[in-house]
Amino acid sequence: MKFLFFGTPEFAAIVLEKLINAGYIPEAVICNPDEPVGRKQILTSPPVKRLIANGKQLMANSGQLIEIFQPANKTDLSAISDKLSTIKPDLAIIAAYGKIIPKEILDIPRFGILNIHGSLLPAYRGASPIQYAILNGDKETGVTIMKIDEEMDHGPVLANSKLLIADSDTCESLSKKLADLGVELLIKVIPDYISEKIKPVEQDHSKATYTKIIKKEDGKIDWLKSAQEIERMTRAFYPWPSAYANIKNQKSKIKNKILKIIEVEIILQYSDVLKYSPGKVFLKNSELAVKCGKGVLVVKKLQLEGGKVLTAKEFLNGHKDFIGSILE
Numbered sequence: 001m002k003f004l005f006f007g008t009p010e011f012a013a014i015v016l017e018k019l020i021n022a023g024y025i026p027e028a029v030i031c032n033p034d035e036p037v038g039r040k041q042i043l044t045s046p047p048v049k050r051l052i053a054n055g056k057q058l059m060a061n062s063g064q065l066i067e068i069f070q071p072a073n074k075t076d077l078s079a080i081s082d083k084l085s086t087i088k089p090d091l092a093i094i095a096a097y098g099k100i101i102p103k104e105i106l107d108i109p110r111f112g113i114l115n116i117h118g119s120l121l122p123a124y125r126g127a128s129p130i131q132y133a134i135l136n137g138d139k140e141t142g143v144t145i146m147k148i149d150e151e152m153d154h155g156p157v158l159a160n161s162k163l164l165i166a167d168s169d170t171c172e173s174l175s176k177k178l179a180d181l182g183v184e185l186l187i188k189v190i191p192d193y194i195s196e197k198i199k200p201v202e203q204d205h206s207k208a209t210y211t212k213i214i215k216k217e218d219g220k221i222d223w224l225k226s227a228q229e230i231e232r233m234t235r236a237f238y239p240w241p242s243a244y245a246n247i248k249n250q251k252s253k254i255k256n257k258i259l260k261i262i263e264v265e266i267i268l269q270y271s272d273v274l275k276y277s278p279g280k281v282f283l284k285n286s287e288l289a290v291k292c293g294k295g296v297l298v299v300k301k302l303q304l305e306g307g308k309v310l311t312a313k314e315f316l317n318g319h320k321d322f323i324g325s326i327l328e
Contacts, residue, residue: 001194004084004092004109005048006101008032010172013047014179015095015116015186022187027087028067030077032098039306071099078102091194093186094148095179098127098213101148111194113148116182118175120144120160122203125153126211130178131171134236137228141165141174143182145189147200156200158193161185170238216241223279223327227266227295234261244305245279249325254304259327262309263301268294279327288312290327 005016005026016029029052037044045053052066069084071077081104092113094101106113119129121144133141142162149155161181165174192198219241221230233243242260249255267284276282276291283289288299303309316322 001091001190002027002087002089004028004030004087004089005095006030006092006097006113007048007095008046008098009096010047011118011175011179012095012097013051014176015093015183016048017051018180018183019093019187024187024190026066026093027089028069028084030069030071030080030084030097033070033072074099074102078104081105081108084108091190095182100150100152103150106148106150114158114186114189114193115146115148115153115155116179116186117144117146117153118178118182120162121146121153121157122205122208124211125208127213128211130174131214131236132211133165134169134171134174135232137232139165141178143178143185145182145186146203154203154205156202158198158200159185159189168235170235172239214241219244221245221261221327223290224293227268227292227297230261230292230297231264231266234264238262242303245327247322247325248328249321252319252321252325254319254322255325258305260303260305261297261299262303264297264299267296267298277326281323281325281327283323288316288323 003024003026007016008031029048031046031048034043034045036042049068049070052068069080071080077099081102084105085108089109091111092109094113094115101113117129118141119133120142124132130141140162142160144160145158146153147155147158163177163181189198214237219233219237221233221243223245230243237243242262244258244260247254247257247259278291278293280291281288282291284296284298290297290299299312301309301311302315
């Protein structure tokens with residue numbers, strides 16, 4: 001079976017690696033362009049491209065060369081449709097690609113395009129289903145195998161599988177779990193779909209909910225929110241864009257710097273907390289704490305932007321004047 005693979009981030013790389021290990025090797029991979037990363041803005045390949053580069057020996061053993069395309073936008077994607085047509089694929093698979101597929105490409109694979117989506121559709125259509133599930137405090141999520149049509153996450157469903165969300169799950173850890181679950185389900189579905197033993201079922205569009213693309217500014221903490229809401233932010237936005245705040249303290253050497261809050265613990269009942277305003281940094285039983293709109297967060301790990309992730313104790317050893325700061 002000839003197939004195309006569309007995907008870019010780590011979620012997609014996990015799916016692609018397991019497909020290859022199961023004997024499903026794509027004719028071509030379509031992912032986002034290389035991007036500058038970090039303070040030095042080093043041009044970096046996306047995880048899916050790195051997987052292909054690191055797996056050259058595997059590809060050589062299979063006797064199959066995988067072509068890589070990196071269109072920057074929908075126009076560029078449309079421009080490679082003729083090249084993809086010459087491959088004459090039977091199927092295409094999408095995992096966290098992040099772009100709407102134009103009709104001229106939708107029509108290329110004989111059996112259409114299947115998508116692994118990180119939610120139980122029709123809930124959380126769009127680019128950020130995993131982050132939204134954590135932000136909303138959901139106890140359960142899952143993956144859906146669906147057939148792509150011209151609307152976003154709108155097509156009929158082939159199969160789905162549920163997964164409990166752990167209290168400690170971050171976007172990173174939950175993404176890995178869902179990628180594993182999704183590709184295992186996909187590998188079971190493909191042969192039955194190709195042989196027409198599975199018939200796609202239309203979604204109940206009246207129950208659809210939507211997510212938006214996460215931007216860096218979404219990680220800015222509003223300390224008037226409850227400790228539970230902010231704690232979910234720290235997990236939903238890890239590792240990017242992180243939940244963060246600006247430091248306000250004229251006496252501190254790190255005033256006006258951006259502080260990323262990496263790991264926290266919630267305290268709901270604390271009698272002395274009323275004397276502090278939201279965002280105030282103080283010590284509670286020698287632990288670093290921040291007042292929220294409701295409740296308190298004890299900070300376990302944090303990071304000055306551009307620095308290393310530190311435990312609260314390590315951070316305070318180097319920044320004793322941080323206590324008394326306001327985070328905003």
